[in-house]
Structure formats: structure tokens, C-alpha cells
Amino acid sequence: MxxxxxxxxxxxxxxxxxxxxxxxxxxxxxxxxxxxxxxxxxxxxxxNAGARALASSRSNIIALMVPLRTDMYVPVMMEIAIAVATTARIHGYDVLLLTGEEGPDAVRRVTGSGLADAMILMDVELDDERLPLLRETDQPSVLIGLPADTSGLTCVDLDFGATGALCAEHLAMLGHRDIAVIGEAPAVYERHTGFAERTLDGLRSRSRELGLRVLHRPCEGGYDAMAVTLARILDERPATTGFVVQNESAVEPLLALLRQQGRAVPEDVSVIAICPDQVATQASVRLTSVAIPAQEMGRHAVEQLIAKLDGHGEDEVVLIAPELTVRASTGPAPSTS
Amino acid sequence: MxxxxxxxxxxxxxxxxxxxxxxxxxxxxxxxxxxxxxxxxxxxxxxNAGARALASSRSNIIALMVPLRTDMYVPVMMEIAIAVATTARIHGYDVLLLTGEEGPDAVRRVTGSGLADAMILMDVELDDERLPLLRETDQPSVLIGLPADTSGLTCVDLDFGATGALCAEHLAMLGHRDIAVIGEAPAVYERHTGFAERTLDGLRSRSRELGLRVLHRPCEGGYDAMAVTLARILDERPATTGFVVQNESAVEPLLALLRQQGRAVPEDVSVIAICPDQVATQASVRLTSVAIPAQEMGRHAVEQLIAKLDGHGEDEVVLIAPELTVRASTGPAPSTS
DNA sequence: ATAGGTTGTCGAAGCGCTTCGACAGCGAAA
DNA sequence: TTTCGCTGTCGAAGCGCTTCGACAACCTAT
Incomplete structure (x- = not known):
């Protein structure tokens, strides 16, 4: 050597x-x-990386903690991870991949050993165990997601509240009156990750202003679960003509079921998905959707972190504004006359 | 500190x-x-990690190079990455995430700087640029995937040849005579990653022995592409009753299209998917499938690597035997009488 | 011509750890 | 009792780099 x-x-x-x-x-x-x-x-x-790290007490490594479980939005996670790695390299950093499994211990280990100069946490819970540690240490960090108390923390996330509101507005504008939200799997709510709730809150409060009636049902992914959920919804609110789907793996089943029941999209019912663009464009109907800007989130997180490492950079919550793209799955509500 | x-x-x-x-x-x-x-x-x-690395010339880090592009099997990649990270931690190693973007330079950088003790490469092409470097260096490495020339290399992969054969056998046993393979997107073949070809070879040669007629068509994911592909297949071989799908994002569209055309699964046509179990069980029909054992591949790769780092451990090609799980999408061929 | 400021280079210290050789202390074998 | 071989501990060297202070050499302003 x-x-x-x-x-x-x-x-x-x-x-x-x-x-x-x-x-x-x-x-x-x-x-x-x-x-x-x-x-x-x-x-x-x-x-030599080790010698450099020892002498300068800078490893030029950013730790990225990804969720271990894969019950949710895996492609989004992957996309974020890749965006983080790519952006980090541009700034001369490498990325250390940690799984959520180790939990707070991983944070201690990494900050304690100087393995990484900074860290990015994904899949943050509302009251995450790792947050106190992050507040104590002077090692910079950025969260992707929004905990309940953001004081002293830097966070990057999609503005899910605005996302919900946007969906409500679009459907209201098209004349829909009764809408249903197909939410994430119950486990996601129990885990208190917050984003699902924020979407719902935003959607509900805007719906109230616009005079929409909202039914919300969590839903496991898959065909069977979706069938049960849809049946319940139509049973309780037969007049439902608008759907907002937040669970990626419920999208295609929902479309199949509607088709099967002779409900045309978008003539009879409208569907908005909250999902990556790729999913929206590849579905059996090109879906009107609010995109989850995975790449942007990853890039943003790294840039915030680099700013902090370079001395400038404040604690700050960056909420990315949602964008709704109209495709072929939404249209005017059928006339009730 | x-x-x-x-x-x-x-x-x-x-x-x-x-x-x-x-x-x-x-x-x-x-x-x-x-x-x-x-x-x-x-x-x-x-x-302190740096000091330790300097003094011992061991970083206790394994580099993992993931593909940058996301046109294919993203969940599988993610699952492998997570399995790698988890297994590595068990053995006291951390994982450095590299994207394929840097190409051979990343290999040089990592081996040259002592950033990592060993590396795992995913998405290996048949004639991958990085291979000569790996053969030169004395840093251990494991490939996930199979290049054309495996001499001096350690590889882990699903036995895609056997996978193809298995699909042929299952359909033959059920009495099907004309089968179609819905392959990966053309780009995947152009990239020469090999696994798609190996599947096809295995399937073709076993089909020949069993007297099956095979039609192979690559297919971009998504509904529209699948519609075109299916139409062509049924036009050329109207008697086709068995489908093998290797492109995850073509699965659901295919099922929807068959349903739409009044072809019942599995009564009229049988469908086998080569995909992760999660996809197979969540589809609108519970799919007979050959699973892609992502976790096992990741775990295996790390264990091979650790063995090499510890001195034992040979260069070796480990092909994981495929397993076909029968679910609700395959059944006896309709009688031709 | 001289004082003061730049610019470019060097030597040495030290980052926190691992590891080698040395060796004190001790019980077992002679 | 002496000798040998363990076992457990220590001191010191050194891994390859960064960084600080020192200092020639030169330029500019007096």
C-alpha cells in the first residue's frame, strides 16, 4: 500500500x-x-481512511439508518437510500448503512466510536427512542420524517398535511361529496410514524371546509384485504365516488375490484393515489397522484447535513410541498340527478 | 470522548x-x-474506529455495491441489502453503501484507502468491468449474481437455470403444451446481467425434453406494455395455456388482462411467477411462484466473506436451489378435446 | 536600505489504538 | 533448592495522516 x-x-x-x-x-x-x-x-x-480519520477526527462518513421492516413503501426507502448515497458522494462523503434493528444502541455506537460524522434517520416515530440521544450529542443529524417534538432537530419530509388537503380539494373541485380514504395497514398507525395521521388530518380539516364527507379505513395491502375494506365502505356509504389511497399495495387491488363491480374509473368513481410516480404511471389506470418525492427527500437531507458539518446550517423543519398530478383516474363526479 | x-x-x-x-x-x-x-x-x-483501523489495518467494514438504477426488482435489492447489513452486524461488521454509479473507481477507492475490508457486489454483469480489479486485489469479495467467467471469484445466486427448468416441469406435469415466458424489460437483456438468459436457457432445454413449445417475449413493466405483449403472444400461439412471468411489474397487469379477456386463472390458463413471496401472495390471484430468496442470498454472501476474512473459505460458486410453491394460479391444462 | 508582510515549505508532535518483546511472579518438575 | 515454563501485565513503538509553529525567501512600502 x-x-x-x-x-x-x-x-x-x-x-x-x-x-x-x-x-x-x-x-x-x-x-x-x-x-x-x-x-x-x-x-x-x-x-488511508483510518489514518485520516484518526488525525483529523473526521471520518467523512454519514450514517444512514433505514427501517428493518419491509411492510411499507420499500421502493421509496430504497430510492431515498440511493439518493442519499449519491448526494453524499458528490460532497465527498460515504454512507454507512445501519438497520433500525439496533435501535438507540446504534446511535450510541456510531457517535461514540467516531465511525461517522453525522447521521440520517429514516422511519422516525412520533416519540422515537433515538431522539434524546440525538439532542444530547453534538453530532449533526437529520430526520426523514416528523416526530411529535421537533425542537432541536432538523427534519425533512413531505408535507403530508398539505397532501391530504390537496386530495380533498381536487375531489371537491370535481364535484365529489362522499369520499373514502384507504389508509395504511393498521400496524403503521400503531407504530405512530405520524405521516398517515398527518395526511388524514389535513384531508379531514380541508374536507370540513369544503363540505365533503369522509370515511377513513386502514387497509392491509393485497387483494383480499382490499375486497373486505371496499365492501365495508360501499356498504356504509353507497354514495362514495372518490377514493384516496395511501397504501401502495392496495392500489392495484382497488382498481381491479372496482372494475369487477362495473364501476368505471374515472366515469363513476375517481381515485387519487399517494405514491411514487412510477407506481402511478404503471398501474392499470394511469393514476392521478400526489408523488412521494423520495429522491428530493434524500438529497435534501444530505445537503442539510453537509451544511451543518460545515458550520452553517440551522435546525429546521423542511416540509416539501406536495404536487398533485392529474392523470386518468379522476374526473367529474357523476351527476346525481 | x-x-x-x-x-x-x-x-x-x-x-x-x-x-x-x-x-x-x-x-x-x-x-x-x-x-x-x-x-x-x-x-x-x-x-475509536479510526484509531483501531489504523493500528490494526482492519476497518471492520464491508462495502456493499448496489445498482443505481431502479428499473428492476427494487424490493429484492432492498431485502438483500438489509440482510447483508443485519448479518454483517452479527459478525461485528458494519456496511458501507456504494452505488454502482462510480463503477470500477469505487472498487479502487475502497480497496486503496482501506475504507473496507471486503466487498459485496450486486447486479453483476456477464463481463463486468469491476471483475479484473477484484481478481488483482487481495481484498476478499463476493458477487451476488453470476458473471460469464467465475474463475478466481466467489459468487452467490439463485440457480436461475434450475428455476426455469422447474417452471417447465410444473407446467408439463399439469398437461400444458404451449407456454409463454414474459421476460424482463429489453434493457435488462441488453445489460447482460445473465440471470434472465439463464432462466430462459434452463426453461427451454427442459421444455425440449418434455415436449413443450416455448414462446419468449421480453416485456417492460406496466399495463400497456403487457397488453401489447399478451396480444402478440395469443396472436402467434392461440393455444398458449401456461405463462411464466419473470418481470415483477408485469404480473398484476397480466392477471388483469386475462381476467378482462374472460380467461380464468387457473381453469383456462396457468401462471407461474418468479418473484419474492410477498408479491406472490399479495397479487389478485395467489400465485404459484418460484421465490427469489433475497434474504438467504444476502446472508450467504456475508458468511462467505467472513469466512474469507478469517482465513478459511474458498473461491466458490454457490447456487441456491429454487423452490416452487404451488398456490392458486396453476392447474391442469384445459382438455383440448 | 530596512522593516514589515506574504507565500511556500518543512519538521515534529500527536490522534487512539494494537501488538511485540520483556519480565515479574508463581507453581511444577528436577 | 534450582530451573523451567506458564500466566498476566506493562512499556514502547508505530500505524499514516493532519496540523501547528517556525522560518527561509521574496515582495512591497517606507
Whole structure:
């Protein structure tokens, strides 16, 4: 393995000079710089990460804690993770992948050992066990998701409240009066991740203003669960003409069931999905949807973190504004006459 | 930050003794060990990762290179990644997440800098650019996937050849004579990842032995693409009664289309999917499927790697035997009489 | 010509750990 | 009793890098 010292010798300068060429923290004559860079090339030198971390107490690594369970939005998680990794590399950081499994211990371990300079947490619960630790430590962190108390924390998330409101507005505008929300699996609510509730709150309060009647039903993914849920909804509110679906794996079953029952989309009923664009465009009906901006969330989180690591950067809650894209699954409410 | 030296002082022993307690590389009296462990507890000591890496030239990190693109099997990739992270932690390793984006440079960077002790590559192409580098370096690595030339490499993958054969056998046994394979998107074939071809080869050669007629059509995911593909298939081979689907995002569209055309599953046509169990059980028909054992692949890869890091462990190709689970989407071929 | 400020380079210290060789203390074998 | 071999502990060296202070060499303003 090639070391700094060898590069220095090869270039006929001191080790510290090579270090300064690499870091740019002191000015170096063009001549020297060039000689050093050439030696680096020729010898194929790569700085040793451990030595660097030890000497500078900076690892240039960002830890990313992803949820262990895969009962929900896996593609979104993956997309966020990849966006985080890509953005981090642009800024010269690598990404350490932690699973939620270890819980708070992972936070202790990483901050304690200097393995990473900062961390990003996904799948944050309203009253997450890891938050007190993050508030104590002086290691920067960013949450993807919104806990109950955000004081002293930096968070990035889609504005789910506005998302719910947006869905209500769109359906109201089209003349729908009775709408149903197909929510996440009950387990998601029990886990208190918050985003499902926020969507619902936003949707309900806007619906109240607009005079919509709302029925909310959680729903496991899959065909069978969706069949039961749909039957219940139509039983209780036969006049329902608008659906908002927040559970990705309930979308296709819902469309199939509606088709089967002879309810045309969008002529008889309208459907809005809250899901990644890819899902919306690949469904059997091109879905009007509010996108979950996974890439943007990942990129944002990293950029906030880098800002903090560089000294500027405040604690702040960034809520990304939702965007509703109209496709082929929503239309005017059927006339009741 | 608490250091080894502070722990040593607190426990009234030398630094090296603390180190030996931690590593267990020399015998320590029960008494001393206990005092040291208590000091570690009380002070909340965590060894500094950088210092450790520098002194021991072991980072205790495994690099995992995931594909950047998300046009294919994202949930599988995620599941593998999580299995890798979980298994690695069990063995005391952390996982560094690299995207395929950097390509061979990432391999150079990681091996050169000692950032990681070993690496796992996913989404390996038949003639992957990264392979020569892996063969040169003495850093252990494991591939998930199978390149054309596996000499000097360790690989883990599902036995896709056997998977194809298994599908053919199951359909033949049920009396089907004309079968169609709905393959991955054309881009997947162009990329030469191999697994799709291997499936097809296995299926074709077994079909020949069993007297099945096979039609193969690649297919982008989604409803529209599937509609076109299905129409072409039924046009060319109206007698087709068996389908093997290897593209996850074509599964649900296919079922919807068949339903729409009045072809009952499994009475009129049988469908086998090659996909994770979760997809198979959540589809609108519970699908007979060959599972993609993502977790097992991830776990296996890590264990191979650890064995290599520990000195035992050979270069070896591990092909996981496929398992076909019969569910509700396959049945006897309709009688032709 | 001299004082003061820049610019470019170097040497040395030190980051926190692992590991090697040394060695004190002790019981077992001679 | 002496010798040998353990066992348990310590001190010191060193891993490869960053960074601080020092200091020539030069330029500019006096």
C-alpha cells in the first residue's frame, strides 16, 4: 500500500506538503502541486481512511439508518437510500448503512466510536427512542420524517398535511361529496410514524371546509384485504365516488375490484393515489397522484447535513410541498340527478 | 470522548491490558478483566474506529455495491441489502453503501484507502468491468449474481437455470403444451446481467425434453406494455395455456388482462411467477411462484466473506436451489378435446 | 536600505489504538 | 533448592495522516 511518505519522497517534498496539496488548506506553488499530483498518479496513491480519520477526527462518513421492516413503501426507502448515497458522494462523503434493528444502541455506537460524522434517520416515530440521544450529542443529524417534538432537530419530509388537503380539494373541485380514504395497514398507525395521521388530518380539516364527507379505513395491502375494506365502505356509504389511497399495495387491488363491480374509473368513481410516480404511471389506470418525492427527500437531507458539518446550517423543519398530478383516474363526479 | 488510556487509568491498569481485554488476544485474570469491564461501563467507552483501523489495518467494514438504477426488482435489492447489513452486524461488521454509479473507481477507492475490508457486489454483469480489479486485489469479495467467467471469484445466486427448468416441469406435469415466458424489460437483456438468459436457457432445454413449445417475449413493466405483449403472444400461439412471468411489474397487469379477456386463472390458463413471496401472495390471484430468496442470498454472501476474512473459505460458486410453491394460479391444462 | 508582510515549505508532535518483546511472579518438575 | 515454563501485565513503538509553529525567501512600502 502506497503511503503519503512515499509520495512525498517520490515528489521530493515533505509529507506535510503532500497533505496540503491534498487538502488545499495552505497555498502551494503551482510547480510543487503539479509534481505532487503527478507522483500521486504514478504511484496510484489513495489516502488511508483510518489514518485520516484518526488525525483529523473526521471520518467523512454519514450514517444512514433505514427501517428493518419491509411492510411499507420499500421502493421509496430504497430510492431515498440511493439518493442519499449519491448526494453524499458528490460532497465527498460515504454512507454507512445501519438497520433500525439496533435501535438507540446504534446511535450510541456510531457517535461514540467516531465511525461517522453525522447521521440520517429514516422511519422516525412520533416519540422515537433515538431522539434524546440525538439532542444530547453534538453530532449533526437529520430526520426523514416528523416526530411529535421537533425542537432541536432538523427534519425533512413531505408535507403530508398539505397532501391530504390537496386530495380533498381536487375531489371537491370535481364535484365529489362522499369520499373514502384507504389508509395504511393498521400496524403503521400503531407504530405512530405520524405521516398517515398527518395526511388524514389535513384531508379531514380541508374536507370540513369544503363540505365533503369522509370515511377513513386502514387497509392491509393485497387483494383480499382490499375486497373486505371496499365492501365495508360501499356498504356504509353507497354514495362514495372518490377514493384516496395511501397504501401502495392496495392500489392495484382497488382498481381491479372496482372494475369487477362495473364501476368505471374515472366515469363513476375517481381515485387519487399517494405514491411514487412510477407506481402511478404503471398501474392499470394511469393514476392521478400526489408523488412521494423520495429522491428530493434524500438529497435534501444530505445537503442539510453537509451544511451543518460545515458550520452553517440551522435546525429546521423542511416540509416539501406536495404536487398533485392529474392523470386518468379522476374526473367529474357523476351527476346525481 | 473517552479514550482507552482513560479507561486504563480508571481501572488502574495499562492501556495494553485494556486492549487485550477488549480483543481477547491474550489471557487476562478474571479479576483484572472485571475491573476493566466495569470501567468501560462506567465511563461509557467506545473504541475509536479510526484509531483501531489504523493500528490494526482492519476497518471492520464491508462495502456493499448496489445498482443505481431502479428499473428492476427494487424490493429484492432492498431485502438483500438489509440482510447483508443485519448479518454483517452479527459478525461485528458494519456496511458501507456504494452505488454502482462510480463503477470500477469505487472498487479502487475502497480497496486503496482501506475504507473496507471486503466487498459485496450486486447486479453483476456477464463481463463486468469491476471483475479484473477484484481478481488483482487481495481484498476478499463476493458477487451476488453470476458473471460469464467465475474463475478466481466467489459468487452467490439463485440457480436461475434450475428455476426455469422447474417452471417447465410444473407446467408439463399439469398437461400444458404451449407456454409463454414474459421476460424482463429489453434493457435488462441488453445489460447482460445473465440471470434472465439463464432462466430462459434452463426453461427451454427442459421444455425440449418434455415436449413443450416455448414462446419468449421480453416485456417492460406496466399495463400497456403487457397488453401489447399478451396480444402478440395469443396472436402467434392461440393455444398458449401456461405463462411464466419473470418481470415483477408485469404480473398484476397480466392477471388483469386475462381476467378482462374472460380467461380464468387457473381453469383456462396457468401462471407461474418468479418473484419474492410477498408479491406472490399479495397479487389478485395467489400465485404459484418460484421465490427469489433475497434474504438467504444476502446472508450467504456475508458468511462467505467472513469466512474469507478469517482465513478459511474458498473461491466458490454457490447456487441456491429454487423452490416452487404451488398456490392458486396453476392447474391442469384445459382438455383440448 | 530596512522593516514589515506574504507565500511556500518543512519538521515534529500527536490522534487512539494494537501488538511485540520483556519480565515479574508463581507453581511444577528436577 | 534450582530451573523451567506458564500466566498476566506493562512499556514502547508505530500505524499514516493532519496540523501547528517556525522560518527561509521574496515582495512591497517606507
Amino acid at each position: 502506497v503511503t503519503l511518505a512515499e509520495v512525498a519522497q517520490h515528489a521530493g517534498v515533505s509529507a506535510s506538503t503532500v497533505s496540503y496539496v491534498l487538502s488545499g488548506k495552505r497555498s502551494i506553488s503551482a510547480n510543487t502541486r503539479q509534481r505532487v499530483e503527478q507522483s500521486i498518479q504514478e504511484l496510484g496513491y489513495h489516502p | 473517552v479514550t482507552l488510556a482513560e479507561v486504563a487509568q480508571h481501572a488502574g491498569v495499562s492501556a495494553s491490558t485494556v486492549s487485550y481485554v477488549l480483543s481477547g488476544k491474550r489471557s487476562i485474570s478474571a479479576n483484572t478483566r472485571q475491573r476493566v469491564e466495569q470501567s468501560i461501563q462506567e465511563l461509557g467507552y467506545h473504541p
